[in-house]
Amino acid sequence: MIRDFGIVWEERGLLAQGLANTVLLSIVGALIAAALGALLAPVLAARLPLLRKAAQAAVDALRCVPFLLFAYLVYYGLPSLGVSLDNWSSGLAALGLYHAAYMAEILRGAWAALPREPIEAGHAFGLYGWRHFRRLVLPLLLLAAGPVLGNQVIQIIKDSAFLTIIALPELTHAASSIQSRRYVPFAAFLSAVLLYWALCLIVEAGVARVGRLAEARR
Amino acid sequence: MSWLDVLAILRGAVTTLTLSCLGILIGLPLGLGLAVIRWARLPGLAQVVAVYVSLLRATPLVTLLLLLFFALPELGLPLGPVPAAILALVMNTAAFNCEVWRAALMNFPREQYEAAQAVGMPALTRFRRIVLPQIARASLPGLFNEMSLLIKVTPVLAVVGVVDITRAAVRIGAESFEPLPPFLLAVAVYAPIVFAFVALQRAVERRHARREAAA
Numbered sequence: 001m002i003r004d005f006g007i008v009w010e011e012r013g014l015l016a017q018g019l020a021n022t023v024l025l026s027i028v029g030a031l032i033a034a035a036l037g038a039l040l041a042p043v044l045a046a047r048l049p050l051l052r053k054a055a056q057a058a059v060d061a062l063r064c065v066p067f068l069l070f071a072y073l074v075y076y077g078l079p080s081l082g083v084s085l086d087n088w089s090s091g092l093a094a095l096g097l098y099h100a101a102y103m104a105e106i107l108r109g110a111w112a113a114l115p116r117e118p119i120e121a122g123h124a125f126g127l128y129g130w131r132h133f134r135r136l137v138l139p140l141l142l143l144a145a146g147p148v149l150g151n152q153v154i155q156i157i158k159d160s161a162f163l164t165i166i167a168l169p170e171l172t173h174a175a176s177s178i179q180s181r182r183y184v185p186f187a188a189f190l191s192a193v194l195l196y197w198a199l200c201l202i203v204e205a206g207v208a209r210v211g212r213l214a215e216a217r218r
Numbered sequence: 219m220s221w222l223d224v225l226a227i228l229r230g231a232v233t234t235l236t237l238s239c240l241g242i243l244i245g246l247p248l249g250l251g252l253a254v255i256r257w258a259r260l261p262g263l264a265q266v267v268a269v270y271v272s273l274l275r276a277t278p279l280v281t282l283l284l285l286l287f288f289a290l291p292e293l294g295l296p297l298g299p300v301p302a303a304i305l306a307l308v309m310n311t312a313a314f315n316c317e318v319w320r321a322a323l324m325n326f327p328r329e330q331y332e333a334a335q336a337v338g339m340p341a342l343t344r345f346r347r348i349v350l351p352q353i354a355r356a357s358l359p360g361l362f363n364e365m366s367l368l369i370k371v372t373p374v375l376a377v378v379g380v381v382d383i384t385r386a387a388v389r390i391g392a393e394s395f396e397p398l399p400p401f402l403l404a405v406a407v408y409a410p411i412v413f414a415f416v417a418l419q420r421a422v423e424r425r426h427a428r429r430e431a432a433a
Contacts, residue, residue, distance in 0.1 A: 060413075060416075061409065063412075063416070064408070064409040064410075064412040064413045064416065065370075065405050065408065065409055065412075066369075066370040066371065066372070066373045066408055066412075067370065067371075068371075068373040068374055068384065069373050069384065069387075069401060069404055069405050069408060070405075072384075072387075072388070072397070072401050073398075073401050073402070073405065076391060076397035076398075076401065077397055077398040077401055077402075080396060080397065080398045081398070154275075154276070157278075158276075158277075158278040158279075159278070160278075161278030161279075161280045161281055162278070162280055162374065164280060165280075165377065171281075172278065172280055172281045172284065175281070175284070176284060179284075179288055185284075185285070185288030185289040185292055186285070186288075186289035186292055186293065189281060189284055189285035189288065189289060190285065190289075192281050192285075193273070193276075193277045193281055193282070193285060196276050196277055196278060196281065197272070197273050197276040197277065199276070200275070200276035201272075201276070
């Protein structure tokens with residue numbers, strides 16, 4: 001068994017490459033999801049009932065679709081509609097679009113739960129528009145939504161593993177290829193699992209830091 | 219896509235649902251057991267459970283499934299795709315259920331437990347008659363949420379060769395060179411099942427809110 005981990009160590013370059021790709025996928029995926037979610041969140045709170053209901057229905061529907069099927073639809077389905085993406089773009093598109101629905105819902109919830117007083121105080125001091133949003137609303141929003149956003153990022157990291165099925169060379173894919181070439185399944189996949197664990201612990205530590213910051217600013 | 223293909227996907231749905239139900243039925247009490255171990259602070263064991271939960275919550279189901287499917291035979295325990303799938307689902311969902319149960323246990327009013335102790339109720343009866351009914355009610359929304367998440371990750375089981383909805387759809391797509399219709403049908407089968415659990419969760423939450431407003 002020790003020898004098996006030695007073989008995985010010999011293949012550490014491949015594993016590190018997979019880890020780097022998983023991190024890259026998760027960060028870019030999370031950024032796309034956050035940007036789309038931020039655009040979608042105000043629509044979920046729109047005054048026009050028809051618009052609001054349509055957006056809510058779309059978000060609810062997407063949240064009922066398994067991510068893996070969504071990734072298959074993007075990768076194998078879009079070409080039949082004339083849109084051909086390579087595995088990296090379709091993987092990122094799938095991660096970003098799918099999690100945008102969750103991000104929008106998180107941001108809308110945090111927005112609805114914001115205390116009104118500091119926001120109105122900002123208006124009273126003559127802060128309006130973009131400056132008001134950037135200096136007052138955004139920090140409050142991010143501090144309040146921090147833990148839930150962190151959970152979503154962990155979910156994105158875990159969902160990125162599904163992209164191994166469209167042959168993206170991420171961490172699980174690297175472990176699979178080590179196991180198929182060197183026949184060390186236990187050592188290869190356990191190493192991958194431990195690396196995923198480390199990633200999630202890092203995100204959790206970051207979230208705890210944001211939480212302490214929010215506590216200190218209260 | 220012919221009627222035979224639709225039938226194949228529906229047959230896959232039966233497999234998906236059976237495996238999900240098995241995962242839920244085994245994972246639910248197992249999660250409770252793990253939560254009780256942590257709640258009772260059993261020395262040594264509680265720490266092991268804490269590490270298990272943290273590790274499993276961070277592990278993607280695909281990776282866990284591949285680990286079990288390829289590594290267990292190496293350790294002298296050959297598993298077919300279906301048992302490996304069930305084991306992976308149970309290991310995964312038990313960790314998440316443990317956290318839901320544990321949150322309810324932490325919020326359980328200690329005085330009630332001590333009152334039952336004071337009237338001489340044995341430990342097991344105390345747990346079964348006083349603690350369990352109340353924490354079950356409190357955990358219900360979280361548990362339903364976890365069930366909907368479990369069903370949403372089941373397409374992964376196709377990776378090791380379980381013939382579920384997803385594998386049926388992949389096969390039909392590959393044979394007909396038209397992957398879009400079978401995948402859309404697969405989504406159409408999945409979405410109502412997941413939605414049913416989401417609706418259940420929301421209904422229970424609303425009922426709780428009404429009760430609390432009345433109390």
